[in-house]
Amino acid sequence: MSNKKVTGKVWKFGSDINTDLVIPNFAIYMTREEQPAHCFVANRPGWVDEVQPGDILIAGTNFGVGSGRPIGDVFVDLGVFAVVAESFNGLGLRNCVNAGLASLPCKGILDAFDEGDIAEVDWGTGEVRNLTKGTTLTGQALPPEIQSIVEEGGVMAKLKKEGFVS
Amino acid sequence: MGMNAIEKILAKRSGQTVVKPGDVVMVDVDTAVSFDYGKPNIKKIHNPDMLVLLHDHVVPSPTLSAANGAKSLREFVAKFGIKNYFPVGRHGISHVLVAEEGLALPGNILVNGDSHTCSSGALNCLARGMGPSEMTYIICKGKTWYIVGPTTKIVLEGTLSEGVFPRDVIHYIAGQHGDFAGRNLEWYGPGLEAIGMDGRLTMATISAELSVEFSLFPYDKVLADYLDGRAKKPFEPSFPDDDAVYDQVITINLSEIEPQVVLPNKVAWNSKPISEVVGKHVDQAFIGSCANGRLSDFAIAAQVVKGKKVAEGTRFIITPGSQEVMRQAVKAGYVETLLEAGAVVTNSTCGACYGGHMGLLADGEVCITASTRNFKGRMGSAEAEIYMGSPATVAASAIAGVIADPRVALKVKELA
Missing domain, CATH: 3.30.499.10 (Aconitase, domain 3)
Incomplete structure (x- = not known):
């Protein structure tokens, strides 16, 4: 059994989910503790009150397009266990990985799930199972070097351990 | 099988002879640009001379938080002896400033905590944006990783009509081809010769909205003239091999584009x-x-x-x-x-x-x-x-x- 397997309830989002939706302009200079409350307020108000620790985010193409805003931190703080998207914006992906958030590009993911289904995501192998529907598909697991950043809990944890930052 | 200009920079800076799409490379970063706020949690840095620090998003400070952030940036500059610092009065938007100041150079790898860093691709500089934690990592360690993406070659032909600008060209590409998530763009073609540095910088900047990894323009006469007397240090441009591999080629006739x-x-x-x-x-x-x-x-x-x-x-x-x-x-x-x-x-x-x-x-x-x-x-x-x-x-x-x-x-x- 892979230690990179997470199981949780699915929230579905569309394509082109951008950074400004995750951290709105008015929240950029708020503290990390304050930011999660404003996630998706423009496109899905109230979602932050519904999402539960262990839930899984599923999205369409071009997830995380936009700025350098640390979207991964927000999802980690909201308790999201993994993000699976048809495709990721490169910077969005880096910000998820660097926050220690399991991330998996997976073509066909939007059609394979309805919101509320239970997903089992193995971000080590790329296998995604829809436990509600009994179907399986395989995503494009990130290279091992990148997975190890997630395993270590993100880059800041690594830098702290190595004595570069306080 | 040859490499394109982007692959050649990634190979060189990762100490390899060949890289290909799908490879993960660990590269030495030449230049790291950071702005507005200091990073007071950093105890040691890789190399003060690789850093460029400036004020752009919140300048002059509009809030107390920004004022204290600017103060912490000045303290960082003093603590680590950063030479390339642009105080208020010599300020500018980071991507505009690094071009003007000859700090984004051909063949170099540049990172910046802002997503429009691909702007410097207009200077044949391999540049992309990073998030705040990764910027901290690079400032501390001088290295980062890239997944080598497949590259689309954009070939520009013809001439822009009166009233149509490079900004319209990049909008046109976004409208016709959507996003290029995980992919690179390299720009060539006779149509490029008549597009000056300002227009190239616009197209390279808006490449971020196409979700590219890198957007790289050639080192040609326009760029060479721009850098003449401006470049702050010697550089080696990156040219594609004659047998470079492109995953896709998009040819655009500039004369057919209307404002977008x-x-x-x-x-x-x-x-x-x-x-x-x-x-x-x-x-x-x-x-x-x-x-x-x-x-x-x-x-x-x-x-x-x-x-x-x-x-x-x-x-x-x-x-x-x-x-x-x-x-x-x-x-x-x-x-x-x-x-x-x-x-x-x-x-x-x-x-x-x-x-x-x-x-x-x-x-x-x-x-x-x-x-x-x-x-x-x-x-x-x-x-x-x-x-x-x-x-x-x-x-x-x-x-x-x-x-x-x-x-x-x-x-x-x-x-x-």
Whole structure:
């Protein structure tokens, strides 16, 4: 059994989910503790009150397009266990990985799930199972070097351990 | 099998002879750019001379938090002895400044904590944006990783028509080809020769909205002339091998493009020829940012508004990309022309582009902008609509009070 397997309830989002939706302009200079409350307020108000620790985010193409805003931190703080998207914006992906958030590009993911289904995501192998529907598909697991950043809990944890930052 | 120009930089800086799409490379970073806030948690850094520090998003400080952030940046500069620091007064938007100052160089790898870092791709510099934690990592360790992506070669042919600009070209590509997530762009073709550095920097900057990993322009005469006397250190440009491999080739005839407007909320697959959107009322028109805050943007705006007035019920804001752009725009008389037309010329800052400390949109308002993004809520209210056009389109719209075709405005001027 892979230690990179997470199981949780699915929230579905569309394509082109951008950074400004995750951290709105008015929240950029708020503290990390304050930011999660404003996630998706423009496109899905109230979602932050519904999402539960262990839930899984599923999205369409071009997830995380936009700025350098640390979207991964927000999802980690909201308790999201993994993000699976048809495709990721490169910077969005880096910000998820660097926050220690399991991330998996997976073509066909939007059609394979309805919101509320239970997903089992193995971000080590790329296998995604829809436990509600009994179907399986395989995503494009990130290279091992990148997975190890997630395993270590993100880059800041690594830098702290190595004595570069306080 | 040869490598393209992007692969050759990645191979060189990762100490390998060959890299190919799908490889993960660990590279030495040449230049790291950071702004506004110090990083007081950092105890040791890799190399002070690889850093460029400056103020752009919040300058001069509009809030106490920003003021304390700026103070912490100055303290960081002093603590680690950073030479490439641009204090308030010599400030500018990071991507504009590194080009102007000859700090983004061909064949180099540059990172920056802002997403529009691919702007420096216009200088044949392999540049991309990073998030805040990764910037901390690179400042500490001097290294980062990339997954080598497949590369699309864009070949530009023909010449842009009167009233059509490089900004329209990148909008056209976004409309026709959508996003390029995980992929690179390399730009070539005879059509590129007539596009100057300002236009290339615009297209490289907006490549971020196409979700590219890297957007790289060739080292040609235009770039060589620009860097002559400007480059702060020697450099080695990257050229593709003769048998370089491209995953896709897109050929664009520039003469067939008309002004392109991006509709609100997203950029990929979302632009229309201007003829389909003219007449929409605009409350605000904005020109600025790392995409279009350069001298040629001021020149175009001044040309369009000369002798006219901004429409009643419309605000026109224009922001230089750096103090140097401001100085030159004043000297050339563009600022005076714009002020006479009723435009607001502001201090150099990222400001209105990201709904920062000025130029915000109210509920239900409509904006036409030559800045970087049109996301919901980006420039203020989530109930506002943001259209994007070239600086000429924005200036013509400011005068008309509605989205307007700049070719009409420019033609009228010619006849007058």
